[in-house]
Amino acid sequence: MLVSNYFRRMFTIEMKEKYGGIVKMLQIPHQRLANLIQFIYSGEIEITEENMLDVLDDAEYTEIEVLKAKCSQFLFNVVSADNCLKLRAYAQQYNLDDLVDKINQTVMENFEAVIQQEDFKQLDLDNVSSILENRNNTCEEAVFSGIVQWVNHNLLQRExxxxxxxSLLDLSLMSVDFMDHIHKTNLVKNNLVCLNLLTKAALKMSKELNVINQSEDFIKITQKHSKQSCVDYDVTAKSSMQVPRFF
Incomplete structure (x- = not known):
């Protein structure tokens, strides 16, 4: 017989159920309770994608740790890019640490797709920050787009x-064209902190290119008072590279 801490307390300490012979459980529907009792005595229960969250909830309520572990293993095997954010919330709620680690790995491996999902827009700030801090920094442009979508989903509260x-973005990993796009985004151009971060990134990029291009073989092409990108032109190789200009 598998142990339920919930029932063990009920029948081993001075509670009315110990002497009454009747246990009323209104929190769990009849059929789910029958499946739970069967599991306690036999160790067998059917877990499917349709009932897995109900079984997990019942296991948590009745404090059957071995059933929680069984649910965790089932969820571990069905985690995907499509459901990882939803399952992450349940894994955190029920303290399924191994499952949280697996889901975080799935998020990182499918980051660009995950942050486009509706579930991402529903996350609170702590969860969004946690996900961003654990990314592998290979898709910063997609991350920026995801952040903008998340903020615009509830602009009044999130702006x-x-x-x-x-500030969590690594702007140095973005293309010049995309940095120009960022500069024109309302959330950025209307915020001094963001503009300063963007300008610093552009200055750093320009200085790094100047170090590389300290040669008469390079000329810099730009237009006075223009907000368009500068261009470093390699006379020898006859090739050019854009440099952002926001200052």
Whole structure:
């Protein structure tokens, strides 16, 4: 017989169920309770994608750790890019640490797809920040787009949170064209903190190119008072590279 801490307390300490012979459980529907009792005595229960969250909830309520572990293993095997954010919430709720680790890995491996999902827009700030901090920094442009979508989903409440999320980006990994796009985005151009971060990144990129290009073989092409990118032109190789200009 598998142990339920919930029932063990009920029948081993001075509670009315110990002497009454009747246990009323209104929190769990009849059929689910029958399946639970069968599992306690036999160790057998059917877990499917349709009932897995109900079984997990019942296992948590009745404190059957071995059933929680069984549910965790089932969820471990069905985690995908499509359901990882939803399952992450349940894994955190029921303290399934191994499952949380597996889901975080799935998120990182499918980051660009995950942050486009509706579930991502429903996350709170702590979960969004946690996901961003654990990414592998290979898709910063997609991350920026995801942050903008998350903020715009509830602009009134979230606009003030944008600078903190923006500061998590590694702007040096973005293309010049995309940095130009960022500069024109309302959330950025209307926020001094974000503009400063963007300008610093552009200055750093320009300085790094200047170190590389300290040669008469390079000329810099730009237009005075223009907000368009500068161009470093390699006379010898007859090739050019854009440099962002936001200052």
């Amino acid at each position: 003030k949170l944008f600078p903190d999320l923006f």
